[in-house]
Amino acid sequence: MGLLCLFFAASMPVLKVLLLTAVGSFLALDQINILGPDARKHLNTIVFYVFCPALITSNLAKTITHESMIKLWFMPINILISFIIGSLLGWVVNLLTRPQPHLRGLVIGCCAAGNLGAIPIIIVPAVCKEKGNPFGDRYTCESYGLTYVSLSMAIGAIYLWVYVYNILRLSVQAIPEVIDSSVPECTMEPTNAEQGSLSEAQSSPIRFVRSEDRADALPSTRFDGNKHQLAFTNKIKQHAVELLGKLNLKKLFAPSTNGAIVGFIIGLVPPLRKSMIGDSAPLHVIEDSIMLLGNGAIPLLTLIIGANLLRGLRTLGTPKFMIIGIIVARYIVLPSIGIGVVKAAVRLNLVHADPLYQFVLLLQFALPPAMNIGTMMQLFGKGESECSVILFCCYACALVSLSLWCTFFMWLVG
Known part of the structure; x- marks a missing residue:
């Protein structure tokens, strides 16, 4: 298949994303004000809690089986590798560009976490619909493609809230507090009585202390094994509680993660699968309703992305070299390394020979930063404008x- 045909098939989905993003930015203009801050907040809440979980649940329940689970086991490892390599690249960008302390975690997060949710869910089905795609039948391609990207979204959400969230939190909390040097130190002058007692104490002779009193005054140096062991156990419990609090389990079990769990249960439990999946299933109306809700996630997510990006256009002022470093790391270095990772996995028979599956694995290394990073910076109240610009x-x-890398990936796997 010619490169021109592949480029056309790869660029059409990206152009569709661009058009819908432009519509979202247009609706967010002050003159239009349909997707204003309040509207975006409420719409994002509906997508986050309803549409995305429904999309993930319907696609996973329909195509996940015990055989497909064996085939997809490498995807969590592939996403973890992309996060680790991206973090190392972000650390290099920090060394070269030397951003402000509260932006170092933002740089690492943008280099590590790709948009594993909205962008693949838009691009992969659109690629399947193009006549020049190398993945075969449109409906089979779209069905399996949505399964791959739904699993990618669920795993990416876990890594994002467990790893990137805590990196951003530690970076923001590491900002030193500025002490106001204009405030004089609080000094207290001794009173006349205190001066008298002080002089009396200085002029008084040495007083002898009995050994019993001295022994009571000093701390005990005896070693109590039980008390020491109890204190050590209490410290372990305290650190465990602090670690669980820092991980923020509510964010870990986000609605998209819960939707993935429900999809796995329906797909892997035969009685549930027979009763809900398929046109002849007695409860197939539940599957149809969930799928109807999930189909609304793709256009709404794209509109929200366009509305949020408008803020970055208005607040240009972030250091240019830092942005260039993130773009080079995210769009040049990371995809190049990803090709080596996926090809090595194929040669070691860790990945089955499905071109669409390999395409999704490669695509995970070439995506733009996750939009949820902006949500995290809003929660911390630091670096919001810089994040919008990035x-x-x-x-x-x-x-x-994306057009160039998708073209090359399709040529590589096809």
Whole structure:
């Protein structure tokens, strides 16, 4: 298949994303004000709690079986590798560009976490619909493709809230507090009575203390094994509680993760699968309703992305070299390393010979930063404008980058 045909098949989905993103930005303009801050907040809540879990549940329940689970086991490892390599690249960008302390975690997060949810869910089905795609039948391609990207979204959400969230939190909390040097130190002058007692104490002779009193005054140096062991156990419990609190389990079990769990249960439990999946199933109306809700996630997510990126266009002012470093790491270095990772996994028979599955694995290394990073910075109240600028520039460059990489990936696996 010619490269021109592959480029056309790869660029059409990206152009569709761009058009819907432009519509979202247009609706967020002050003159239109349909997707204003309040509207985006409420719409994002509905997508987060309803549409995305429904999309993940319907696609996983329909195609996940015991055989497919054996085939997809490498995907969590592939996403973890992309996060680790991206973090190392973000650390290098920090060394080269030297951003402010509260932005170092943001740089690492943008280099590590790709948009494993909205962008693949839009691109993969759109690629399947193009006539020049190398993945075969449109409906089979779309069905399996949505399964791959739904699992990718669920795993990416776990890594994002467990790993990136805590990196951003530690980076923001590491900002030293500025002490106001203009405030004089609080000094207290001794009173006349205190001065008298002080002089009396200085002029008084040495007083002898009995050994019994001295022994009572000093701390005990005897070693109590039981008390020491109890204190050590209490410290372990305290650290465990602090660690669980820092992991934020509510974010870990996000609605998309819960939707993935429900999808796995329905797909892997034969009685549930027979009763809900398929046109002849007695409860297939439940599957149809969930799928109807999930189909609304793709356009709404794209509109929200466009509305959020408008803020970055208005607040240009972030250091240019830091943005360039993130773009080079995210769109050049990371996809190049990803090709080596996936090809090595194929040669070691860790990945089955499904071109669409390999394409999704490669695509996970070439995606723009996750939009949820902006949500996290809003929660911390630091670096919001810089994050908006970074996301805007990265998504603007994604038009060219994704088209080129998708073309090359399709040629590579086809």
